[in-house]
Amino acid sequence: MSIGTGLKLVGAGLAIGLAVVGAGQGQGQAAKGALESIGRNPQAYNKIFTPFLLAMALIEFQAILGLIIAFIIIGK
Template identity: 60%
Template sequence: MKKLLLLTLLMSASFPLYAAEMGEMATFGIALGAGLAIGLAALGGGIGQGIAMSGALEGIARNPNAYDKIFTPMIIGLALIESLVIYALVIAFMLQGRI
């Protein structure tokens, strides 16, 4: 218990030494957040579009006469998925502006 208390006191005493670098850590956090925002949005959008296209093409392959009923909603759905990725790109640019 005494070793844990000593370790805690030593660590808390060292925090003021790194106070000047906290601005750099905040900048790093913003940059990391911007990168994760666009990366995860693109990953999710790509997976979602792949699943949507797979389902639509499978439906058209099973019933070619349903092409007109499947194609338009699929394109609208893909546009909505892509709009979410574009919103993430805008947020990433806004975060980059704070650096």
Template identity: 35%
Template sequence: MSLGTGLALMGAALAAGFAAIGTSIGNGLVISKVMESMARQPELSGQLRTTMFIGVGLIEAVPIIAVVVSFLIIAQG
């Protein structure tokens, strides 16, 4: 394995790892704020829950894209 291939594999692994870390932090922040909002205004809990699921779904798209890009980097290496 050449140095360039090794660095490409390392970069792919780091990209997927950092995307997972960032996503978990983002999901935690979103869910904590939604829970706080539900505690303040329980009558809006249905709307808040729906909006939360949409937001979490969009946040979860980031690591999926990062893993796909990582697989593409690995396939080229």
């Protein structure tokens, strides 16, 4: 394996690793906020749950995008 191939694999690993760490942090913060809000006001569940799910999907897209970028880096 050449140095270029090794650096390519390190870059791909960093791309997916940092994306997943960021997504995990974001999902944790979003879940914390939503659950605290629902805990304080249970009647607001219907108003909080749908935006929460949308936020989780958008945050998860960051991790998926990191995976796609890692595959692109490895493919070249």
